[in-house]
Amino acid sequence: MGNKKEIHSDLPAVENVLSDLIKIESVNPPGGETRVAGYLKKLFDRYQIHNEIIEPEPGRASFIADIGGGNKKLLYLSHTDVVPVTDGWDFPPFSGGIRDGFVHGRGAIDCKGLVAAEACAMIRLAQTAKLNGKLIFAATADEEVGGYVGAGVLSRKYPEKIRADFVVNEGAESLTLGDKTYHSISVGEKGPAWMKLTTKGISSHGSVPIAGNNAVVKMAEVVNKLAKYQPRIVLTPETKKLVQTFVRLDGLTDKVDESNLDAVLNKLSDKTLVYYLKAITRMTISPDVIRGGIKTNIVPDNCETEVDVRILPGQDWDYVMKELKGILNGVSVEPIQYSSASLSSSDNDYYRLIETTLKEFLGDVTILPSICTGATDSRYLRELGVPSYGIGVMTLNTDPALSSSVHGRNEKIDIASLRLKTDFLVRLAWKYLGD
Numbered sequence: 001m002g003n004k005k006e007i008h009s010d011l012p013a014v015e016n017v018l019s020d021l022i023k024i025e026s027v028n029p030p031g032g033e034t035r036v037a038g039y040l041k042k043l044f045d046r047y048q049i050h051n052e053i054i055e056p057e058p059g060r061a062s063f064i065a066d067i068g069g070g071n072k073k074l075l076y077l078s079h080t081d082v083v084p085v086t087d088g089w090d091f092p093p094f095s096g097g098i099r100d101g102f103v104h105g106r107g108a109i110d111c112k113g114l115v116a117a118e119a120c121a122m123i124r125l126a127q128t129a130k131l132n133g134k135l136i137f138a139a140t141a142d143e144e145v146g147g148y149v150g151a152g153v154l155s156r157k158y159p160e161k162i163r164a165d166f167v168v169n170e171g172a173e174s175l176t177l178g179d180k181t182y183h184s185i186s187v188g189e190k191g192p193a194w195m196k197l198t199t200k201g202i203s204s205h206g207s208v209p210i211a212g213n214n215a216v217v218k219m220a221e222v223v224n225k226l227a228k229y230q231p232r233i234v235l236t237p238e239t240k241k242l243v244q245t246f247v248r249l250d251g252l253t254d255k256v257d258e259s260n261l262d263a264v265l266n267k268l269s270d271k272t273l274v275y276y277l278k279a280i281t282r283m284t285i286s287p288d289v290i291r292g293g294i295k296t297n298i299v300p301d302n303c304e305t306e307v308d309v310r311i312l313p314g315q316d317w318d319y320v321m322k323e324l325k326g327i328l329n330g331v332s333v334e335p336i337q338y339s340s341a342s343l344s345s346s347d348n349d350y351y352r353l354i355e356t357t358l359k360e361f362l363g364d365v366t367i368l369p370s371i372c373t374g375a376t377d378s379r380y381l382r383e384l385g386v387p388s389y390g391i392g393v394m395t396l397n398t399d400p401a402l403s404s405s406v407h408g409r410n411e412k413i414d415i416a417s418l419r420l421k422t423d424f425l426v427r428l429a430w431k432y433l434g435d
């Protein structure tokens, strides 16, 4: 990296930074991300990196920093809150223990591992390279419950602080076929269109049900129709490429299109992969909570159901309502949570730069564009018109079972992957912003 400044010997080790971050409990709700921001501020101050804490609500700070300057801009994005823990861990979830080649604890993968890798990459570049453009770092609050006081506030109130040519963030799916795992770059995500449905009836004594009108029975019919609803299959260029590649990798010769997709997918040998590919090629509807009735001998006059609807890029709330009009006739519908689905192209120089840089570390492996079934902060950047890409960057021999510890028990990450992630981020920024 030409034009080197003096290299300080005390660059932080990424595993130590991650261990420190895990020890700062920032479970959301309630969050408490300000303490994480305070830690990052101290760390970045030590290396004289320009930074700022933005705290829209007490305790709910996001942290941003930047180095370099110029027209080109790259944003390293991550989040500092974590999901709650349940009982039954093999180690204390907030110990941040480093042993056997792993860093242990809640957030190790989602998402403090990325916070640590991006922070260390930023510090390394600040110490060793003169950039020809601007590298921005944003570690946001609140991602796990929608990002409204984190990336939401940044994108609404301070868009110029985070606007970049492109973004790298969390979100890459680990795609497994049999015992082989494939690397992916996440290019989009589905949007939640969660709704509460209410049916009304007339109460009467349960011994004379004919005198009443049973709201639970009405709702049962609605739920049954929702379960049987057949959504339209949609293949984007990215999902078509993804599906077609796995069909080929599984030894099949079928050419997929929207009319034969399910028939072809049903032939694939890995059911978990099939579930994923089905979920990213259609709107999904899952009635997950139902409440109705108060007593065995009272005909209920009210029943509520909460439905998890996930839409594809190109679909919106109006689309959902139009599609379900026939089923939801006479039912009151109330949105619980809505955000649009989002997609960034995989046919541009940013995607190709990430892909070629990944291959420099991983060899000539298959890297596929993936779609997240859940939501990340990337959608806020895409709303600003900034292409956003989710990266995983694990070593080739990382156990794919590790990803199931995300939001589950015994979350941990191997140090080799953390270091690889950091090296990848340094090289990506250098290739885009270096002079």
Ligand SMILES: [Zn+2]
Pocket: 079, 110, 111, 143, 170
């Ligand atoms: Zn996350």
